[in-house]
Amino acid sequence: MARFILAKLVKGVLVVLCVVVVNFFLIRLAPGDPASIMAGESGSSDPNYVAQLRTQFGLDRPLPVQMATYVLGVVRFDWGFSYRMKLPVLQLILDRLPATLLLMGSAFVFSVLLGIFLGVIASRTRYTGRRRWLDSLIVGGALLLYATPLFWLSLLMIVLFSVELGWLPAFGMETVGAGLTGWSRVLDITTHLVLPTVSLGSFYMAMYVRLTRASMLEVMGMDFVRTARAKGVAAPAVIRRHVLRNALLPVVTFSGIQLGQLAGGAVLTETVFGWPGIGRLMFDALMQRDYQLLLGVFLLTSAMVVVFNMLTDVIYRVVDPRIAFEGGR
Template sequence: MRVVKLFSFLISRLGKAVLVVLGVVVINFLLIHLAPGDPAAVMAGEAGATDPKYIEELRQQFGLDKPVLHQLWIYMEGILRLDFGYSYRNGLPVLDLILDRLPATLLLMVCAFVFSLITGVTLGVLAAKSRFSNRRKWIDNVIMVGALIIYAAPLFWLALLAIVLFSVMLDWLPAFGMESIGANLTGMARVWDIATHLVLPTVTLGCFFMAVYARLTRASMLEVIGMDFVNTARAKGVPSSQIIRRHVLRNALLPVVTFAGIQLGQMAGGAVLTETVFSWPGIGRLMFDALMQRDYQLLLGVFLMTSVIVVLFNLLTDLFYQIIDPRIELGA
């Protein structure tokens, strides 16, 4: 029975996910084509040609001379065939460009997510535990003040500060790129090289969300601590560490997981700035370049891939609820 409910839930959510992605595709397509600027004029200007006839030929070549709704229909047909279009600025299919950059972005997002969630929850537990035990309350104050400072700091400022401190002054970590250029490393040497390049972008992108998870975990745990079943456990003489681990933390994690699923979408947006500052070769940097070059097809492809990633992560979040608390019923 449980398997049937799970299967029905997955089918329902996947159907809704498809509708959401299609809606995002339509809205992004219309918004981009309503934005000022003509890609044909930009490319003609970069080629040194200002002849109106040449610009018109470019518009016909790229299909920009057709009505917007006709262009949308053609694009939607291509999406259903997994054809994201062709990037004339890069001379490659859009899907090939995205798939080439996608692993770097997923690596950065997953590492930043894991870092922010584990670190944030750990700090939140320490803060709540110090408040719960009525000892060492200064730990709670230090963690909350530090989380507030990190939360208020702009992402680009944290990135630049990390580069100046850990790369320029201390020379501990590389500042730019995904791996050392021209090193031609293989095996574990290449893995270590990528790992060292990954540290600064991961910490920078994850710090903001780490502060959010720390404050949310602390607030959730303090709310659960005041409930009757926790007071009963304390009255029975159950050790504080066991109460925190078995009773408080498990119930307090539910709002954290909910918020984490929502924050993944913001993390995908924050990856754009992080990848630009650190020259990380992901789809965020690809999207920035496509925006500057008026490469509409590539820009739409990146938006589509980002929306698919966010929807899938949200689906995984719903499934993760069952691991934390199997009592939650799967809804349609």
């Protein structure tokens, strides 16, 4: 296990460094000049002033030199300086990271728990033949959520639960100017978290429903399940001890992929709901051509994807001890 984790760490570092280099050149190829944008915002179009800004931020150097300087800075945990925010990139990201992790964690737990629960119910009703309408209802609802665009679902939820019913707040992470503390502040943040969590997690929850249902039905038809039933083991025990544990392996695989995709989905969700996370920060940096901040956000999300995939491989060992990690493969 130690060799496996060490090998994964080495591979992960190499992957992140490759992503850093690729992202650097892709962003530099994007249209728009940060120096021209800064000069325009200050009300000056003087070419000498634009050239001065390019020299100040190192934009006049050759691309390989800029890339090497940035990679060396990343290794030293110096992710650059945001010319727009007038703050170090790492500080800006760390300030926004807790909000994004809170949203991602809530959406992940919501999608996994509800998706597996509904998938188990659908598979049991399908397998036993009782109340098969419930199976059709769950599968149809999951298909509807899967086919609904994320931004449209978010807007519909805002209109229904915030505008029409007035149950939940639509924007922000907490009530501005309320000055709440303690449990009152926790409750306020929770109410603001509900709509973004459901919006971001619904798509993945629908996939968990279908994946769990299909995996459960496949395992239910295997010989060891029929043997357990023939020995008189109660149906709930068969589902819990034999079927569900074996059916969870594909779910664990997909959950590791989902954690990486949640960071990308959070960009749209945070923008729609005004959630102050790194997704909203990345959107603002893109609009302002803040290259250093964009690179920092991309670096963080790439590292998160690598870490999540490593955790998925380790959880495989917990779910099914028969899987052996040999030599870091």
